[in-house]
Amino acid sequence: MDPELLWSPAERPRRGRPPAYSRAAITAEAVAIADTEGLTAVTMRAVAARIGAGTMSLYSYVPNKETLLELMIDQVSGDHRLPPGPSGDWRADLRKLAHEQRAIMRRHPWLPAALPARQTLGPNTLATLEYALAVLEPVRLDARAALETFSLLTGFVAGHVSYELAQEQAAEAAGRTSGEILEAQARYLRSTSVGGTYPRVARALTVPSNDPAPRAVFDRLLDRMINGLTAAV
Structure with missing residues (x-):
């Protein structure tokens, strides 16, 4: 897993047709599956079915389940409602x-x-x-x-x-x-x-x-x- 590639600000441009999906959308579906069915239910096949893609095509966005898990953890970490800075207490x-x-x-x-x-x-x-x-x-x-x-x-x-x-x-x-x-x-x-x-x-x-x-x-x-x-x- 290459952190620089994983967390790059933008996904690499592709030749040919624009990508049909995004890592954010794929991650959101994986989170939805985990929330309702548990983490073991999150498979590349299950996520692909949720977004209407072929399983193999999903690997061009996310190379493996371990990487998908990293994306899921960070996405839900964005739910923190943090103030601009500490209060002093x-x-x-x-x-x-x-x-x-x-x-x-x-x-x-x-x-x-x-x-x-x-x-x-x-x-x-x-x-x-x-x-x-x-x-x-x-x-x-x-x-x-x-x-x-x-x-x-x-x-x-x-x-x-x-x-x-x-x-x-x-x-x-x-x-x-x-x-x-x-x-x-x-x-x-x-x-x-x-x-x-x-x-x-x-x-x-x-x-x-x-x-x-x-x-x-x-x-x-x-x-x-x-x-x-x-x-x-």
């Missing part, structure tokens, strides 16, 4: 950025699993990274630490969204709400800790529960994450 800006990431990953449930396979950074991703580094400037991290901080924050969001989606799918399959499943788990754990076998678990379960709503849980963990990442500064 870096903690608030980081929280807002993390919530933007969460919203995008929930709209595109395949994205958390796709991110570890990413091999290069496209223009939309670079714009988000540039903004994140600007937000972190008041923290006075060195350049490498700032990059690592944003990477860890993104990893936290991806992991948490994956957990949220898995819990929702499990609840739907069981015909119960997430709250009902969590309460059943809590009853079971309380019953196993009564005899003193798990004293630490028993103490933890006596602590009053905080707001169990998914966004509230995300906010609590996000604050701990941000505090932990910048505690040494």
